[in-house]
Amino acid sequence: MAEEGDDTEKTEDPTQKRLMEAIERGDVAKSQEVSTWFLMAGTAMVVAFFAPGATRDLGAHLKWYLEHADSIPADSFALKQLMWDAGVALIAITGVPFILLFLMAVAGNAIQHTLIFTSETIKPKLSKISPLSGFKRLFSSESLLNFAKGLIKIVVVSALMVAVLWPQRDRAETIIFADVLVMLQESQQLILQLVGAILAVMTIIAAGDYVWQRRKWFEKQKMSQREIKEEYKQTEGDPQIKGKIRQLRMERSRRRMMAAVPQATVVVTNPTHYAVALRYDEGMGAPQCVAKGTDAVALKIREVAKGANVPVIENPPLARALYASVEIDQFIPEEHYKAVAEVIGFVYRMRKTKGWRAN
Template sequence: MAEGTEQEDKTEEPTQRRLDQAVERGEVATSTEINTFAILGAFTLALLIAGPGIARTLLTDMRGFLTNAHAVPDDAHAMAGIAGRSLWIWLQALAVPAGLVAAAGLAAGLLQHPLVFTTETLGPKFERISPMAGVKRIFGIEALFQFGKGLAKLTVVGVVVATVLWRDRDRLEVFARLDPAACLPAILGISLKLLGGVLAIHLTITMADALYQRYRWRQRLRMSKEEMKREMKESDGNPEVKGRMKQIRMQRVKKRMMAAVPTATVIVTNPTHYAVALRYEPGMGAPVCVAKGVDSLALRIREMARAHDVPVLENPPLARALHATVEIDAEVPAEHYRAVAEVIGFVMRLRRRAA
């Protein structure tokens, strides 16, 4: 009851930090259906590509053994040698399909989440030996879902297999009277049809299970309001988080500045190290700084200004002074009114002449 109440209190979506911590602990959203689908698909592909060759190899080996059965020595040493050679032939024939299936299973796991090395899952946990926890695992929502999913898979796959085999029932009756070499291509074709039908059905099951496992994973990591507040406090005190937030703020400021450069009246430069963009319109109390920067940022401001026909004037003392004293979206200080008025007046006269 207490656990259910605690889960009901967790009404907030998990933060990215909580999700990252869960992955570091090895608690990830994993769908076994994805692995099963990948392995089954790899096996079908291997059977489609290498099936005829494998069948010919094994048929040749078996036919040679049966044809020369009378010449097989009956001592243990010779029999061991024959068994070893036969085993090697079978291993060579099945090596490629087995390798493809193993690679598909590994790729399916890496597709869902990267490799995680942690020892936390090896530690002792009370709920693993608790009888009540065991009962909840057996009769809980997750167990009921897995039971229903398994029953649905069994039913659907059974229907597909029965449908395919029923259509080929006449051919199956003939197989008992045919030579094995003549049966193999037909058996291979029927097997591929069976696997294709099962894969088509299993694809839908896999997608549904993957979405459900992702949903359940986020549900388990939901947070209460108290946990949200505590994590906010911890995040605010984290130097890395502060640095990241500062970096994001600076990026936003730079983006906003570059968007405001085309609206500037004039760009005052050093000419290479500093650039300050000023905007003035009739009726304003004083010019406003809409952008400023040094070195590479100053170069970007000058390039943006030239691209939008904003005048760029060189005045090193004024550029350095404005960069040091005026903030973005702030008016020019009174001590720089005279110098800024001369620059803006010069730009205004140029505009009148051009007009």
């Protein structure tokens, strides 16, 4: 029972295949704090670079409408044209800031993981509409942790607002009675100070939360030893089946090799540890190895060769050298030409003796 429990406990690091499958399902490490940080950074950029110009242009348009309110036609066509012109002007003024915020939102996700397009997250699941599952998610440890983080952020942001705005309370009173342009400039400075302070704190929060979310996601992908074995079987095949197939291939190859021994010209041995069967016919560029083996295989080669009246010559140095340097169906290396030529020449001379058989 203990072994079974250990075998199913998720203690092993996930494989690359497991991680890729999770990413394809849309299950990725994502920190909402990082996305929030990018949105706030985008807001700061909008306030710093686009807010003054956008406010000035909007003010100019509104001023024109107010100054010419009595001369604007009130018929339906004129009102439609007025609404169209106002909409186009609003889009022209606020379009770039909204595009910037959109790009920052995308960057907040893209920097954490590659963009993924999957339908897994929108597939209907009973667990999503089950009251019991919803209740469990509502009061799960993760929900409570998110609730605690939300409270901490509210407290931190509130404290920052007080720390930034409280020293400026006298200045804020004078802004109320100032000119509109002065009011906008002063408000912009205060907003930038506040957003800058919040960004400084959010940088630490976002970095810590991303590390935490990444670690939690990695822990969730961990596998048991049984899952690793099953994945290996799926990708690489069952080791027992692969071993059986390898054994059958070796036996089939050995049978083909033994079938070629009777066509050999000579078998060079060591005398029992090594055996290399060579074939040489007139017109061949070099002798060819048709079979080789050690120990039991070498003994079998000798038996087949003797049964087929193939000469068996004992030459231990040459047998070892040929076994190490040539594979089956390959021609012998050039450095062994002389030694093999002497053996084959000896065999040819002995063939002149009728009924001769080397052993």
